[in-house]
Amino acid sequence: MTPEEVVALRKAHFFPCTQHFYRNPPVLVSGSMQHVTDGEGRVYTDFFAGVSVVATGHCNPAIAEATVRQARRLQHTTTIYLTEPSALLAERLAKLLPAYPRVFFCNSGSEANEGALVLARRHTKRRGFISLTESLHGRTSLTTSVTGLSMWRTDPFPDDHVYFIPRPYEFGLDPQEAAERSLSALEDVLNEAGDNIAAMIVEPIQGNGGMIVMPDGYLARAKTLLERYGVLLIADEIQTGFGRTGQLLASRQLGVQPDIVTMAKALGGGIPIGAFAATEEVAASLNVPSASTFGGNPVSAATALAVLDYIEAERLPERAERLGTALKRGLERMRAYYPHLLSEVRGLGLMLGAELYAGDPARGAAVTDRVLEEMKDRGFLIGKNGVSRNVLAFQPPIVIEPGDIEAMLEALDAVLGGIEQERLKEEEAAEGAKTPTPADDVSAGGSGPAGKEPFLSQEAANGGRPE
Numbered sequence: 001m002t003p004e005e006v007v008a009l010r011k012a013h014f015f016p017c018t019q020h021f022y023r024n025p026p027v028l029v030s031g032s033m034q035h036v037t038d039g040e041g042r043v044y045t046d047f048f049a050g051v052s053v054v055a056t057g058h059c060n061p062a063i064a065e066a067t068v069r070q071a072r073r074l075q076h077t078t079t080i081y082l083t084e085p086s087a088l089l090a091e092r093l094a095k096l097l098p099a100y101p102r103v104f105f106c107n108s109g110s111e112a113n114e115g116a117l118v119l120a121r122r123h124t125k126r127r128g129f130i131s132l133t134e135s136l137h138g139r140t141s142l143t144t145s146v147t148g149l150s151m152w153r154t155d156p157f158p159d160d161h162v163y164f165i166p167r168p169y170e171f172g173l174d175p176q177e178a179a180e181r182s183l184s185a186l187e188d189v190l191n192e193a194g195d196n197i198a199a200m201i202v203e204p205i206q207g208n209g210g211m212i213v214m215p216d217g218y219l220a221r222a223k224t225l226l227e228r229y230g231v232l233l234i235a236d237e238i239q240t241g242f243g244r245t246g247q248l249l250a251s252r253q254l255g256v257q258p259d260i261v262t263m264a265k266a267l268g269g270g271i272p273i274g275a276f277a278a279t280e281e282v283a284a285s286l287n288v289p290s291a292s293t294f295g296g297n298p299v300s301a302a303t304a305l306a307v308l309d310y311i312e313a314e315r316l317p318e319r320a321e322r323l324g325t326a327l328k329r330g331l332e333r334m335r336a337y338y339p340h341l342l343s344e345v346r347g348l349g350l351m352l353g354a355e356l357y358a359g360d361p362a363r364g365a366a367v368t369d370r371v372l373e374e375m376k377d378r379g380f381l382i383g384k385n386g387v388s389r390n391v392l393a394f395q396p397p398i399v400i401e402p403g404d405i406e407a408m409l410e411a412l413d414a415v416l417g418g419i420e421q422e423r424l425k426e427e428e429a430a431e432g433a434k435t436p437t438p439a440d441d442v443s444a445g446g447s448g449p450a451g452k453e454p455f456l457s458q459e460a461a462n463g464g465r466p467e
């Protein structure tokens with residue numbers, strides 16, 4: 001099918017909320033590790049991994065083989081009947097995450113968060129929740145209610161027992177100051193309504209919110225405050241989980257042990273699965289019958305076991321940290337070279353974001369779309385997120401190679417270089433002056449004249465390249 005035919009069918013039959021990336025979108029028909037191929041045979045290096053899902057690569061043969069083997073053997077029974085894969089997966093997760101010996105399997109991130117929120121209500125016998133502004137936790141009714149990003153709050157009648165506190169981030173503000181502001185708001189809410197609050201839910205790195213890493217010490221201090229009021233901490237590890245940030249859980253990496261953790265995306269490597277896991281004490285409160293028809297399905301559980309085998313065997317967390325450091329360094333250097341375009345680079349491991357035009361988010365959003373389109377035409381799929389949709393998102397399969405990173409940076413440099421040339425021409429036309437000023441000097445590293453060399457050729461001239 002042509003892209004036009006697919007778009008026409010989607011327009012005719014999907015709900016109008018459904019969107020797609022790109023003015024000229026390709027139809028993706030196959031995948032292999034860090035690559036996907038479209039219907040016309042064009043190959044793209046994927047730097048978005050289907051929003052953090054295929055961390056272990058597209059159609060990874062070791063994992064696909066386990067999926068197919070199980071699909072041929074036994075596909076579905078429900079947890080009413082005994083099967084091996086879900087029991088083995090529960091045991092495996094408990095070994096990998098010993099603080100959370102009990103798990104409930106479901107099918108998506110939203111469902112995992114919904115379950116965690118209900119568990120917190122059952123455990124504390126309280127109704128309220130605390131959440132951060134600009135967070136995203138899902139599409140079910142409760143998870144929409146604790147979602148701070150307005151564009152994802154689809155339910156017009158959200159649960160009104162949710163207290164939003166400012167996230168510990170503001171562009172240009174010192175992270176520790178932002179953390180203090182958020183913690184002080186947390187303390188106020190706890191003072192006012194702590195007795196009615198079951199849990200605080202937090203993404204250790206806000207993904208859709210624009211790759212905002214919780215600052216040093218923030219989560220641990222929040223946990224101490226919450227404990228004072230008997231309020232649980234839920235870490236939404238749906239985007240961060242299973243190695244992308246450099247460890248299996250980003251919450252652990254950021255120095256906190258939440259009471260409940262939620263997982264999905266990368267755990268299934270492309271096969272739908274969700275789960276929430278809790279401490280023995282908290283899990284004991286989910287003691288009335290509850291079941292998910294597909295949760296712990298043999299095919300998804302067998303796949304998740306193969307995903308975990310692969311993550312361990314290939315030491316993907318270490319790889320994410322190493323390659324993420326290289327990618328971040330490259331993006332940082334590019335930010336220094338295009339300071340008008342790139343405002344900030346953020347993130348951990350291979351969960352990175354680069355914000356465009358933070359001071360003019362509408363322009364940033366338009367430029368972000370242009371960068372995505374041109375990068376796609378050059379063979380690279382990158383994502384976007386952020387409150388104003390002006391943050392380039394880099395969350396590639398962790399199996400990506402250093403050479404892919406270099407090639408992507410080279411393409412990004414060419415795209416940003418083209419945009420910068422136009423900006424400078426516009427600036428010149430507006431000023432009506434064509435004579436270069438000292439501030440236009442390329443070697444100054446700031447915005448140069450219209451003839452400014454792209455970043456990487458400048459790097460090469462300096463005898464170095466972004467690693």
Ligand SMILES: Cc1ncc(COP(=O)(O)O)c(C=O)c1O
Binds near residue numbers: 110207238239
């Ligand atoms: C942090 C976070 N939580 C929850 C969700 C919802 O997950 P799902 O789309 O699998 O329901 C998402 C989805 O992107 C997410 O990023």
